[in-house]
Amino acid sequence: NKPITLPELGRMKREGEKIAMLTCYDASFAALEDRCGVDVMLVGDSLGNVIQGKTSTLPVTMEHMVYHTACVAALPSRPMLVADMPFGAYHESKEQAIRNAGKLLAAGAEMVKLEGGEVMAETVHFLVERGVPVCAHIGLTPQSVHALGGYRVQGRGEEGAARMKREALALEQAGAAMMVLEMVPAQLASEITQLLKVCATIGIGAGKECDGQVLVLHDMLGVYPGKKGRFVKDFMAEAQSIDGAVQAYVRAVKDGSFPGPEHCY
Ligand code: KIV
Ligand code: NA
Numbered sequence: 622n623k624p625i626t627l628p629e630l631g632r633m634k635r636e637g638e639k640i641a642m643l644t645c646y647d648a649s650f651a652a653l654e655d656r657c658g659v660d661v662m663l664v665g666d667s668l669g670n671v672i673q674g675k676t677s678t679l680p681v682t683m684e685h686m687v688y689h690t691a692c693v694a695a696l697p698s699r700p701m702l703v704a705d706m707p708f709g710a711y712h713e714s715k716e717q718a719i720r721n722a723g724k725l726l727a728a729g730a731e732m733v734k735l736e737g738g739e740v741m742a743e744t745v746h747f748l749v750e751r752g753v754p755v756c757a758h759i760g761l762t763p764q765s766v767h768a769l770g771g772y773r774v775q776g777r778g779e780e781g782a783a784r785m786k787r788e789a790l791a792l793e794q795a796g797a798a799m800m801v802l803e804m805v806p807a808q809l810a811s812e813i814t815q816l817l818k819v820c821a822t823i824g825i826g827a828g829k830e831c832d833g834q835v836l837v838l839h840d841m842l843g844v845y846p847g848k849k850g851r852f853v854k855d856f857m858a859e860a861q862s863i864d865g866a867v868q869a870y871v872r873a874v875k876d877g878s879f880p881g882p883e884h885c886y
Contacts (some may be wrong), residue, residue, distance in 0.1 A: 639834070652696060663703045678764055737758070826850055856873075
């Protein structure tokens, strides 16, 4: 089982092989996700919610992200390891962004993820040019929850859709290798996926036409006590074990049966 590399992700997009991504925060689940066939593990700043019990991702620090990234990276594994840049760690300048990206790479990340559209294109370009693979994240960007007025669907209406397409193109142009689309109408996410020629789209609440899917581990295992989005499916409900639930998720992403229409906008 060869490790998933950047060219391999590109091949998967080109050949229409769905990318199964799942969040991961520790070494035990990294081993589990590896053996269950997950392609990309994301050390998400959702750890603020599911590990720390906070109501947003805003209190998550670089120290937290480095700690959990090192936990996930402790053992060599097949999945690509992506780590989130937390709020405030890349907003000051592109120099600040590469300094902090370097800390995540040193902890074992192979790609960093940051939130934002055209405003982040310059930063994405700066990182990519210097050898740091970047995953972009548009649509509902949880670090901007207060500016967005809550956790709600983005890209509604003609103008909203046109703006999101411009953002997606700017980020691909800047060199982003992957792009999370969160809480985006399925039709718009499908159009963006067609528009992007090399950057793989990863949907969460963005329909089944994306190049891949991501969920928060604690959501898809039904262990997160908080409110969960319409786009979440509890794969533990019909599984006999945690391995079984994660295998069912990977299978459902690969064969296109997840997300279903009931998970979409
Ligand atoms: O932090 C996270 O888990 C994420 C995914 C939901 C995309 O950003
Ligand atoms: Na995140």
